[in-house]
Every structure is written in structure tokens, then in C-alpha cells.
Amino acid sequence: MPAKSASERAQAAKIAAHESWARTEDRIARTAPARDAFLDRFERQVDPEGKLSPAERARRAESKRKAYFLRLALRSAQARRRRAGAAGAEAVDAG
Numbered sequence: 001m002p003a004k005s006a007s008e009r010a011q012a013a014k015i016a017a018h019e020s021w022a023r024t025e026d027r028i029a030r031t032a033p034a035r036d037a038f039l040d041r042f043e044r045q046v047d048p049e050g051k052l053s054p055a056e057r058a059r060r061a062e063s064k065r066k067a068y069f070l071r072l073a074l075r076s077a078q079a080r081r082r083r084a085g086a087a088g089a090e091a092v093d094a095g
Contacts, residue, residue: 039065 004012024030039061046052046060 042068 021027042061042064043057046064047057052060
């Protein structure tokens with residue numbers, strides 16, 4: 001059997017993922033551990049020694065999480081602007 005190309009491996013992985021999700025009864029429960037770990041990360045960042053009250057740790061973690069997503073949005077906008085600028089420059093060069 002010949003080795004699969006990277007494209008074929010990616011296709012096979014996508015098929016397997018869709019088959020797996022098709023058999024999943026509760027998507028929220030399936031992804032809960034990953035979601036909890038992601039959110040817990042912000043609490044550990046704002047209170048690594050566990051000294052804050054749970055309410056204060058939650059408030060700070062929420063701000064840390066918001067900052068994280070705002071930073072992602074900013075980087076995404078910057079990347080879109082760069083791509084748009086590059087596409088515009090290519091159009092000028094071609095004309």
C-alpha cells in the first residue's frame with residue numbers, strides 16, 4: 001500500500017472527526033473538559049499561589065480572559081489589513 005500524501009492524511013482525519021461528532025450525543029459534555037481547562041488557565045495566571053478569594057480570582061480571571069480575546073481580535077484585524085494591503089499592491093503591480 002503506497003504511503004498517503006499529506007492531503008490524503010488530512011482528508012482522512014477530517015472524515016474521522018466528522019464520524020466521531022456524528023456519534024456524539026452531547027457535544028457540550030464532550031468539550032467541557034477542554035473548555036474548563038482553558039478557563040482555569042486564566043485563574044492560574046492571575047492567582048498562581050491561590051491567595052485570592054474565589055470571587056476576586058474570578059473577577060481578575062474574567063478580565064484576563066477578555067484581554068486575551070481582545071488581543072486575538074487585534075492581531076486578526078492587523079493580519080487582515082496586511083493581507084488586504086498585499087492584495088492591493090499585487091493588483092497595482094499587475095495593472
